[in-house]
Amino acid sequence: MVKEKIGITVSKKDDFSEWYTQVVLKAKLADYAPVKGLIVLRPDGYSIWESLKNTFDRKFSQNGIRNGFLPVLIPESLLGKEKKHFAGFNPEVFWVTHSGNNEVGDKLALRPTSETLAYSLYSKWIKSWRDLPLKINFWNTALRAEIKATKPFLRTSEFLWQEGHTVHTTKEEAENEVFKILEIYKNTVEEELAIPVLIGKKSEKEKFVGAEYTTTMESIMPDGKALQMGTSHFLGQNFSKPFDVKFADKDNVEHFAWQTSWGVSWRLIGAMIMVHGDDQGLVLPPKVAPTQVVIVPIYNSDDDKKRVLEKTNEIKEQLETTQIRVHVDDRNEISPGYKFNDWEMKGVPLRIEIGPKDIQKQQVVLAKRYSGEKINLGFEDIGKIDEILNEIQVSMLESAREQAKENTKNISGYSEFKEKMQTGGFFNSFWCGKPECEEKIKEDTGADIRLIPLDDKNKEGNCIYCNEPSTITPVFARGY
RNA sequence: GGGAUCGUGGUCUAGCUUGGUAUGAUUCUGCGUUUGGGACGCAGAGACCGCGUGUUCAAAUCACGCCGAUCCCA
Numbered sequence: 001m002v003k004e005k006i007g008i009t010v011s012k013k014d015d016f017s018e019w020y021t022q023v024v025l026k027a028k029l030a031d032y033a034p035v036k037g038l039i040v041l042r043p044d045g046y047s048i049w050e051s052l053k054n055t056f057d058r059k060f061s062q063n064g065i066r067n068g069f070l071p072v073l074i075p076e077s078l079l080g081k082e083k084k085h086f087a088g089f090n091p092e093v094f095w096v097t098h099s100g101n102n103e104v105g106d107k108l109a110l111r112p113t114s115e116t117l118a119y120s121l122y123s124k125w126i127k128s129w130r131d132l133p134l135k136i137n138f139w140n141t142a143l144r145a146e147i148k149a150t151k152p153f154l155r156t157s158e159f160l161w162q163e164g165h166t167v168h169t170t171k172e173e174a175e176n177e178v179f180k181i182l183e184i185y186k187n188t189v190e191e192e193l194a195i196p197v198l199i200g201k202k203s204e205k206e207k208f209v210g211a212e213y214t215t216t217m218e219s220i221m222p223d224g225k226a227l228q229m230g231t232s233h234f235l236g237q238n239f240s241k242p243f244d245v246k247f248a249d250k251d252n253v254e255h256f257a258w259q260t261s262w263g264v265s266w267r268l269i270g271a272m273i274m275v276h277g278d279d280q281g282l283v284l285p286p287k288v289a290p291t292q293v294v295i296v297p298i299y300n301s302d303d304d305k306k307r308v309l310e311k312t313n314e315i316k317e318q319l320e321t322t323q324i325r326v327h328v329d330d331r332n333e334i335s336p337g338y339k340f341n342d343w344e345m346k347g348v349p350l351r352i353e354i355g356p357k358d359i360q361k362q363q364v365v366l367a368k369r370y371s372g373e374k375i376n377l378g379f380e381d382i383g384k385i386d387e388i389l390n391e392i393q394v395s396m397l398e399s400a401r402e403q404a405k406e407n408t409k410n411i412s413g414y415s416e417f418k419e420k421m422q423t424g425g426f427f428n429s430f431w432c433g434k435p436e437c438e439e440k441i442k443e444d445t446g447a448d449i450r451l452i453p454l455d456d457k458n459k460e461g462n463c464i465y466c467n468e469p470s471t472i473t474p475v476f477a478r479g480y
Numbered sequence: 481g482g483g484a485u486c487g488u489g490g491u492c493u494a495g496c497u498u499g500g501u502a503u504g505a506u507u508c509u510g511c512g513u514u515u516g517g518g519a520c521g522c523a524g525a526g527a528c529c530g531c532g533u534g535u536u537c538a539a540a541u542c543a544c545g546c547c548g549a550u551c552c553c554a
Contacts, residue, residue: 007518009492017551036548147481150549298516337517355516365516446554 007345011279016223017151023273024152027282027346037150037157041266044346047290048269049160053139055192056162056264059184065135065164072140073108074117081116081242088209089113092144094157110143115210115235115261118165119243126257129169129249133177137164142265153270154227154480161265167245167257171236174258178234179454181262182215185230193272194285194396195219196404197229198426198475200451205438208261212236218450218475220407221274224424226450226477229271232262275400276370282347283370285396286389293319293326293385294348296339298355307359315352315364315382322386344369349392350385370396414464417476421445426477430470432463441465441476449474 008026012019024030029045032038041049057067073096080086089112096108111117118136126134139162146157153159164181168174182199189195197217207214211233218226239245240256248254276283286292297312299305312328319326327348329339336353343351353365364382367374370392377384408426411417417427431437431449441464442448452474463470 021550032549034548149551296516300515332515335515335517335519337515337519339518340516341518353516357516443554 007341008279008281012222012277016274019277019279020270020274021152023277023282029269029273029282030152032152035157037146037155039152039156041160044290045269048272048284048288049266051288051290052188052192052268053162055188056184059188060137060164063135063180063184064133065137065166068136068138070111070114070117070138070140072111072143074111074114075106075108077106078116078120079109081120082210082239085115085210085239089144092146094143094145111140112144113142113261113263114138114140114163115165115239116243119239119245119259122165122167123244123246126167126245126247129247132247132257133166133168133173135164135166135177137162151270151480153266153273159265159267161263163261163263166260167240168259169247169249169255169257171258174236174260175234177260178215178232178262181232181260182217182230185217185232185262185264189217189219189229189268189271190397191393192285192287193268193275194393194400195229195271195275196397196401198451198453200453200456200475202231202451203435203438203449203474205435206449208233210235210238211261212238215454216451218477219271219275220404220424220426220477221271221480222403222407223274224407224478226426226475226479227267227271227274228450228479229268230262230264233260235259235261275403276396277347280341281345283396284347284349286349286393289325289347289349291325291327291346291348292389293324293350293352294343295326295328295352295354296336296343297328297330298336298353300356304356308354308356311359311379312354315354315379318382319385322383324386324389340367349389368392370399412461412464417441417464418445421447421476421478424478426450426475428473429464429476430459430461431472431474432466432468432470433472434463434466437463437465446478447476448479450477450479451475 008019008022010018010022027044028042030039030041033040093112094110096110097103122134126132141158141160143158146155150156166177168177186197186199189197197219199215199217202214202216208231213234215232216228217230218228221227237256237258239259245257245259246254247257272285273282276285295312295316297308299308309330316326316328331339340351347369349369351367351369353367358364363376363378365374366377408428409420410428411420412429417429421427438449452472456473457471459473460469460471462468
């Protein structure tokens with residue numbers, strides 16, 4: 001029939017890039033804005049973001065972090081205060097040069113990130129060791145001009161994110177914070193989005209400009225490319241010195257403070273789409289799904305209609321008492337088949353079909369989105385749906401782990417490395433630590449060091465590129 | 481950074497070579513019939529042909545510029 005024209009028109013396997021874009025648009029998560037590189041979030045897309053935001057807020061709060069808000073404009077004089085940091089961001093900064101018809105003196109940057117602004121204020125707020133630790137998180141957007149190859153959620157010139165900025169009296173305390181946050185990121189992504197991640201440190205070349213070091217959370221996508229899904233930076237005193245973030249210690253001696261910054265963005269949504277979606281469209285993990293259960297009533301006579309709708313509402317109310325987000329699709333003018341496809345496109349984790357035959361058998365038909373499996377569920381077992389949603393959440397993480405495992409290889413020969421990198425994946429290999437080798441590998445294969453495992457340096461081998469003895473075992477991949 | 485492709489009702493698209501006021505499907509609205517994997521009939525709605533300039537009696541069509549989207553390579 002004309003089926004191909006309505007749903008996703010390409011398969012995930014054959015044309016991943018096109019598939020991804022179609023899912024984003026057709027599942028109504030987002031749309032393009034009239035300005036290059038910008039997207040608009042629609043309610044289903046924003047709802048997923050809100051769900052993640054709520055989880056992070058809860059965990060941040062438990063960790064003593066509070067939320068604040070910063071303005072979007074940063075004067076050039078401030079942004080340029082830390083030289084390396086500025087040089088790193090400058091090429092992609094949007095500048096405001098006019099207010100009305102008048103040129104502004106110190107031109108204003110639309111924030112690419114808020115370190116400089118936040119720390120100029122922190123230096124005012126912090127006087128004593130009693131003011132520390134100071135831990136504030138900001139939910140906002142950042143703007144970085146992407147010249148080409150933009151992609152909804154993955155690379156856009158403006159993106160929703162959170163940026164946390166903490167200040168500590170000691171190096172140890174700050175470093176602990178860096179890893180505590182990384183752990184929160186990992187748990188949240190695995191538990192809420194059902195995406196397995198690796199954590200580790202970035203190489204010198206790949207670290208955040210201005211940081212002492214950067215820790216990262218990365219995942220391998222089904223097309224074999226790696227996606228950076230969150231970073232947590234140890235800033236040392238690199239910013240506290242130029243921004244004068246100082247405190248008087250107990251002995252009344254002034255010290256520069258130790259700082260961290262960290263963030264995750266709506267890229268997480270992009271990752272979720274890529275990892276779980278299929279040729280039917282989006283597949284949502286139950287925990288973040290705006291609608292967790294959709295009920296499609298089926299009937300043909302008025303008599304049936306009355307009985308079916310009655311039972312439908314009963315089930316809906318029962319599910320709502322256990323906080324399940326449920327929707328009844330009672331649209332009269334479209335067929336059940338259309339509805340099935342419609343909700344599959346939107347990725348709703350569970351569908352309940354209920355018709356006259358089911359009422360007769362005192363059951364419903366339950367269809368699981370992620371597996372396509374259909375089972376019969378007796379009316380008396382409706383209460384088990386909560387449990388089934390949890391099972392789906394767990395199974396989705398498991399199958400994503402399998403998928404990631406298949407895309408991860410140990411490789412020790414450079415010709416094999418080069419050849420296999422064409423098809424992508426995470427490669428565990430040895431590296432001598434020299435930036436030249438890292439650079440050459442990037443030139444040859446397009447791959448870079450995604451991360452160096454935290455518990456590294458236990459093994460010995462030879463650098464994949466120069467063959468010198470090495471103890472570092474980074475994970476290489478081509479990235480988004 | 482280098483290269484290529486594309487832009488026509490909400491969506492997909494014909495028309496462009498050879499200039500003459502836009503084709504079809506889907507969608508949407510109304511009425512009726514329908515409803516267990518993308519139902520059907522009838523009537524109706526919906527287009528500054530991405531934007532701008534130029535050529536021309538006349539531009540969706542030709543030329544130039546801009547904007548936007550997509551893909552490939554570094």
